Amino acid sequence: MHYARLGSSGLKVSRLALGCMSYGEPGRGTHPWSLPEEESLPFIAQALDLGINFFDTANVYSLGTSEEFLGRAIRKLTRREDVVIATKVYERMTTSSLSGGLSRSAIMRELDASLRRLDTEYVDLYIIHRWDHETPVEETMEALHDVVRAGKVRYIGASSMHTWQFVKAQYIADLHGWTRFVSMQNHYNLVNREEEREMLPYCRAEGVGVTPWSPLARGRLTRDWDAASPRTAGDPVQERFYGPTEQADRAVARVVAEIAAERGLPMAQVALAWVLHQPAVTAPVVGATKPHHLEDAAAALDIVLDATELARLEAPYTPHAVVEYV
Structure with missing residues (x-):
């Protein structure tokens, strides 16, 4: 396994993060394809065996049961101080009008609930899942600073927003001497490269x-484009992200398949190796529901794509319309 500092922070993470959205009670929330606890545990164990120390979840994943599964697995398999746990806040957890968002009240309430489910005294990386259009950013950033000062959170991160929003939040933190975000978790792969315009250059500079x-691309770059899976059948987000650009995206996937065939490698290794080659990227968040998923991800760390291969992979790309993350 390879390791790197998370941005300019002192936090060292594996260059792969295991995404735990696939682990949780299938009947809870919006992920009917998630794996129950007894099926989830082997993947967390496999990640640890491969040297992955970075685990990413969210309060909303299977309505908290993903956090519960991860917390119990960490207690069973390793020492808490040897792993980096990231979780998120923003999405609604109940039908209450007070649920969701990034108000001071929501952050304090949801962080304590996440800590209980994870059975830990602190979260290494606390991520705002989306931008809250209804709460002043000053209120959000001060609350995040306070939970860091209280020792409940080590670092804070953000996810899926416009660059101007991220810049504004960082500016507010600087203006008041509050804690800055050290990470950005965004949508980025060979068939959606819009983050190269502003967000990735900003992150590198800062x-x-x-x-x-x-x-x-939710598995689209790992197999024949028309192949179905339980995930694709039960994931309505797929169409929103990739439906309008399907023909252009197919062209990119064909090149991934060609280079994979030339090298005698699975498509997943080639597509992930491209992401890992991007200088702004610290650690892609990979999902795993079959043993070879993590094996392919780990193998991608050692694949060196030459300039010709990189150019071939990037040539078919067609600009995509902005998808609002709400």
């Missing part, structure tokens, strides 16, 4: 670590 989600 020393912000980048931990892309969906680095394999």
Whole structure:
């Protein structure tokens, strides 16, 4: 396993993060394809065996049961101080009008709930899942600073927003001497590269670590484009992200398949190796529901793509319309 500092922070993480959205009670929340606890545990164990120390979840994943599964697995398999746990806040957890968002009240309430589910005294990286259009950013940033000062959170991060929003939040933190974000978890892969316009250059300039989600385009870059899976059948987000650009995205996937065939490698290794080659990227968040998923991800760390291969992979890309993350 390879390790790196998360941006300019002192936090050292594996260059792969295991995304735990696939682990949780299938009947809870919006992920019917998630794995129950007894099926989830082997993947967390496999990640640890591979040297992965970075685990990413969220309060909303399977309505808290993902956090519960991860917390129990960490207690069973390793020492808390040897892993980096990231979780998120923003999405609604109940139908109450007070649920969701990034108000001071919501952050304090949801962080304490996440700590209980994870059975830990602190979260290494606390991420705002989305931008809250209804709460002043000053209120959010002060609350995040306070939970860091209280020792409940070590570092804070953000996810999926416009660059101007991220810059504004960092500016507010600087203006008041509050804690800055050290990471950005954004949508970035070979078939969606819009973050290269502003967000990735900003993160590099400011020393912000980048931990892309969906680095394999929800599996689209790992197999024949028309192949179905339980995930694709039960994931309505797929159409929103990739439906409007399907023909252009297919062209990119064909090149991934060509280079994979030439090298005698799985497509997943080639597509993930491209993400890992990007200088702004610290640690892609990879999902795993089959043993070879993590094996392919770890193998991608050692793949060196030459300039010709990189150019071939990037040539078919067509600009995508901005997708609002709400």
